[in-house]
Amino acid sequence: MKEHIVISKATIDRLPLYFRTLRLVQQEGTEIISSEELGRRIGVTPEQIRKDLASFGEFGKKGVGYFVRELIRNIGEILGLHRNWNIAIVGVGHLGWALANYKNFASLGFNLAAVFDVDPAKVGQLIGGVEIYSIDRLEEVARERNIHIGVITVPAESAQEVADKLVAAGVRGIWNFAPIKLNVADNVRLVSEDLSVGLSSISYYLSRQ
Ligand SMILES: NC(=O)c1ccc[n+]([C@@H]2O[C@H](COP(=O)([O-])OP(=O)(O)OC[C@H]3O[C@@H](n4cnc5c(N)ncnc54)[C@H](O)[C@@H]3O)[C@@H](O)[C@H]2O)c1
Secondary structure, eight states: OOTTOOOOHHHHHHHHHHHHHHHHHHHTTOOEEOHHHHHHHHTSOHHHHHHHHHTTOOOSBTTTBEEHHHHHHHHHHHTTTTSOEEEEEEOOSHHHHHHHTOTHHHHTTEEEEEEEESOTTTTTOEETTEEEEEGGGHHHHHHHTTOOEEEEOSOHHHHHHHHHHHHHTTOOEEEEOSSSOOOOOTTSEEEEOOHHHHHHHHHHHHTTO
16 A cells, blocks of 8 residues: 555445455456446446555556456455454344344455344344354453454444443444444444435435425
């Protein structure tokens, strides 16, 4: 990566799209792809792709295109997907259950290593091939399984408490689905999802038609 350049969040957010599309392209048997073709598939301009990738180094060959396998490897390394990450899901309700059973995370190197819930009726059951542990054992199990990323799918009122427990257990990445703003230390990478944002955006445009 070019040390002096500050990479924008928008660029970082586009990299997974490039990565996913390149993997599809590879499955189709394509070995070389132009920025025009890649851009057409993703819905971004070729200039944007060239600019994004140039932030990290020199990829592709002028007049030829990008070597798909090489670019997948390079983007994978930039995204840290060349290594495995252990994840834990906290809260196995509707959403936690769906995420635990989502197979694509594993293909990206995200290994579901532990699942926790407060409900005694769920503790001890298997989900996604992993045993559900009592939330009381979070710190012990998270340390033992070397959890890197905690996924919070508990009701909003319990989310901060769960985040604090994850951080106390040494977890430095949190993916929060509860509709509440969480407070974590600066050395913890927190990403919050709000699925209603997408729907509300659609509603905004539909209501203007
Ligand atoms: N279902 C959705 O489509 C959806 C979409 C976006 C966001 N969310 C948010 O995700 C969260 C989960 O939603 P859901 O529909 O799966 O809820 P749910 O009620 O079906 O499941 C919540 C689970 O968390 C467990 N739990 C509660 N307190 C806990 C604690 N302190 N420690 C560990 N486990 C605990 C419950 O026992 C339950 O199994 C909520 O904050 C919700 O607002 C849900």
